[in-house]
Amino acid sequence: MLRFSSFFYKCRLSEDLCRLSILLDQSTDRNPPITSILIADTGIGCNLEEFQDLRCPREFSGAKIWDGLLSVKTTCITEDEVYYFHVNLDENISNKRLKRQPSQAKNGAKFSGTEVSLSVFGSTDVLMAPIIGFFQKMLVLQIPNVTMDLMVNQGASPATQTQYVFVVNSDKTSCFTASNLERLKSGLEDYVLRHENCLDMMCEHCFSDREHLKVGSGTACTEENRKRTGGKMEVVIVISDLLETTRQCSRSCDGKTEVLYFENFSPSPIPLVALIALKKIDWKSYGLILASVNDQDGHVFLEWENFPSHVQIQIALHWYHNQYPTRQKTQLGINLVKKGIKNALDDLKAKHEGFLLSSHARKICSYVPDLARSIAGLIFSSTDIDFQGDCLSVLGFQPQEVERDAVEDYIQRKIVTVIGMNERKPQKDQEAAPFLFFEGESKTSYFEDEEIDGEYFSTSLE
């Protein structure tokens, strides 16, 4: 109940526009400092039984709760009054934990929501970081009907008041009609462009525009009969080429890839199955060499051996569980995460020709300029004008206005596309024997391929 995500959950379930507000108010005359926290949402309201059965440690976001007392007000849209009660976290007996206070009449007003207040040891400075971090990550999901804000009072004077507002950017996506995956894509793009949503606008030192981001997404679902342990995985990967001026930016990434993990619409520490999956993915087939997976209290960063410093990769995983989140080390979960990520990487490859190719494919691509030059040569060196026109129209060019360089470039792109496509085909297909009906190399004597032809002794052929 005391996780921010549970407040957000109440808002998300409401179909109306909702607000989630947090107020931090620090007493100036206490040492150590005590901060009162008020969390309020205009969501669907709480059921009282939730508080009765509440089992929660006597701390909030890492700070110890001062008096062990929560003050809770809640009402549903259909109710006529606002319920008010105290929850004593130190009380072990369930039915004594909840102490009902006088309710307040709504006097015919139609509203719903929940307000929880408590006091903790600690300054606002310590409390702000995780709250802001939570809101910044929540923005990635681009839940359209919820706005979030944080008000921090560090003294009585208005000058010591600071307000942070977190609003979903709906410039690109129509959040209300878009799918969760579309919103995740748009949200992750914003997250990247604004340096983990720390900025209000795109960082112009690092990025030229949103269109230059390469975005891939993938979905993986478990089979119907295994729903209980699986669910659905949505993955978005954003790869960005940073501008040269990124050196002037203090927030620029250091080549690491942050993996954002969401579980049922909430930022969450990454589970073991996802960690294992991240290590097991065949990154090499996408031209990436994974150096390490660093798990810092559930915040996971991938480090690469060979990734250029001017490129940044960001990954977001959203796991929708049908029941309680699975944190077991199950092959099913590992496969689900792997499949989702692989699908997102394949999507990136499909959308961006010649991108994320394996080192094998990149070697093949090194022949592409030559191949394109020869093919273009066969067209343009031909003395048959009709043949030239025919070829150009096959490629979609108007024969009158075409230049050889343009044709060569086009052929290059087409060959790279085909090489990328070959990579995405099942491995079995790729391993098909190049020889039909006949062994690869004939077992013949040393002389068999020697052929003195005029001026020289030719060496053996393969």
Next chain:
Amino acid sequence: MEGNFQISKTTNLLRRIKDFTRSILEDLAEGRSPIISINRFRNYCMNPEADCFCSSVEPKGQEILTLKKESQTYRIDMLLRVLLIVQQLVQENRHASKRDIYYMHPSAFKAQSVVDRAIGDICILFQCSRYNLNVVSVGNGLVMGWLKFRESGRKFDCLNSLNTAFPVPVLVEEVEDVVSLAEYILVVEKETVFQRLANDMFCKMNRCIVITGRGYPDVSTRRFLRLLMEKLQLPVHCLVDCDPYGFEILATYRFGSMQMAYDIESLRAPDMKWLGAFPSDSEIYSVPQQCLLPLTEEDKKRTEAMLLRCYLKREMPQWRLELETMLKRGVKFEIEALSVQSLSFLSEVYIPSKIRSEAISP
């Protein structure tokens, strides 16, 4: 003369090149990976079973080249590079040697063998002979004797100077007006033997044509020999050293090479007879011991490998027996060793007696 896959007109080849180019473009435009199928040919196998079908000129398999493997992509790259050169040669009716082609892009081709393979691939792909591509070799072979002909309007009158060496023509396909008064054709492995015969006025005393490929025979020499065989219908005899290398040269004239197995019909000399030197000649003609060299390990390995070739078992078992004898004796010798007694022994005794015995043998 018609080769196995000879194309009568260059327009036909150009049309095929255009069709091929267009099909690649269509594949790429449709997002399909181009696939190039290249038939594989062989003129022999080393299968101990007798039921192989190497004697057939039909392809014995197929190689599929795609852009999935680096080695195949490189091969396609080289094929297209050479094809572009070939297209220009044919369009402009110019000729170039394989070496010329290599030096057009030496850094890309890396080795002459790469060009050779590309040319072979193109010949197979377009079902044509190398000369159809206007790719020629600078002739290495020599000819003398009772013969005259024209090549592209240029006269070769060997009859006028019977014991003078003439170069084997490069553009064999353009050889015409072949006239000969010869009774047989003698192919000798080495230029030294050819010159010995010239010095001994061999052709003045014997109505014959003498040809040498100066070692391992090039395409022009083999094509020219085949042309003479077809035009003149003369028996052909071959004189090589009694060693594995000499036998390999004999087999190349007779059966063609594996490398150009796709064009075997235009290059082999199917009725060629082995005149010598045989292992038994060392005793018959008293070759001194110091001229008999022991077979090296490499020689033995080569000989054992050659003994496995199916065409020897099938068509020339008696050649195989001679080869086995050489292996058993463990010695080899050069033709010149026969001339220890007399400088003109080859031209005055050895060759005439061998020819006579060949003529009376069934």
